Amino acid sequence: MDSAIAREQALDAAETLFYGRGIQTVGMDDIRGTSGVSLKRLYQLFPAKEHLIVAYLERRDIRWRQRLADHVARHEDPGRRVLAVFDWLGEWFREPAFRGCAWINSYGELGATSERVTDQVRTHKRAFKDYLATLVSDAGLPPDLAEQVYLLAEGAMVTAGIEQSGSKPAEQAGRAARMLVEGYDGTVGH
Incomplete structure (x- = not known):
C-alpha cells in the first residue's frame, strides 16, 4: 500500500x-x-501514538478552519462576518457526529502529559483567535472585541459539547456577540 x-x-x-x-x-x-x-x-x-494524535489534530485544524472561513466569506458585510462565526458554530453543533471541540477534548485528556498535544491545541486556538481578530479589525471594530468574541465562541463550544444541545449555545453566544458588536456600531448585520 x-x-x-x-x-x-x-x-x-x-x-x-x-x-x-x-x-x-x-x-x-x-x-x-x-x-x-x-x-x-x-x-x-x-x-508512537502521540505522533498520530498530533497528525490527526493538525489535519483536522486545516479542515475545520477552512470550513469556517468558507462559511464566513459568503457574507459581504465585514461586521456580519464576525457574527457569521456563530451561525457556522450552530451548524457544526447540529452535526450528528458532533462531540465537542477536538482540541478542548484532547487537551482535557492529554494536556497534562503531552507537550506535543498541548502545543497543537494552543496552535489551533491561537489561529482561531487570530482569525477572529482579523474579522474584528476588518469590520473596523476595537481590537479588544476580538478577545470577547473568542471567549463567547469557546464557551459555546464547551457548552455544546457537554450539553449536546444542538445550536442553542451558538445562538445564545451569537446574540451576546451581536450586542457587543452593535454597541460599537449599530449598523452591523442589518
Missing part, C-alpha cells in the same frame, strides 16, 4: 475513533482494525 494512502486511511480512522470515543480509549490496534493498515505500517508512519 502506498504510504500516502496508508497515512490518509490511518488518519481517517484516527479522526473517527479519537473524536468519537476519546483518545485514551483508542489503541493502535483499534486504528489498525478500522483503517485496514497493518500495525507494522502504522508504526512506520507514526512511531
Whole structure:
C-alpha cells in the first residue's frame, strides 16, 4: 500500500475513533482494525501514538478552519462576518457526529502529559483567535472585541459539547456577540 494512502486511511480512522470515543480509549490496534493498515505500517508512519494524535489534530485544524472561513466569506458585510462565526458554530453543533471541540477534548485528556498535544491545541486556538481578530479589525471594530468574541465562541463550544444541545449555545453566544458588536456600531448585520 502506498504510504500516502496508508497515512490518509490511518488518519481517517484516527479522526473517527479519537473524536468519537476519546483518545485514551483508542489503541493502535483499534486504528489498525478500522483503517485496514497493518500495525507494522502504522508504526512506520507514526512511531508512537502521540505522533498520530498530533497528525490527526493538525489535519483536522486545516479542515475545520477552512470550513469556517468558507462559511464566513459568503457574507459581504465585514461586521456580519464576525457574527457569521456563530451561525457556522450552530451548524457544526447540529452535526450528528458532533462531540465537542477536538482540541478542548484532547487537551482535557492529554494536556497534562503531552507537550506535543498541548502545543497543537494552543496552535489551533491561537489561529482561531487570530482569525477572529482579523474579522474584528476588518469590520473596523476595537481590537479588544476580538478577545470577547473568542471567549463567547469557546464557551459555546464547551457548552455544546457537554450539553449536546444542538445550536442553542451558538445562538445564545451569537446574540451576546451581536450586542457587543452593535454597541460599537449599530449598523452591523442589518
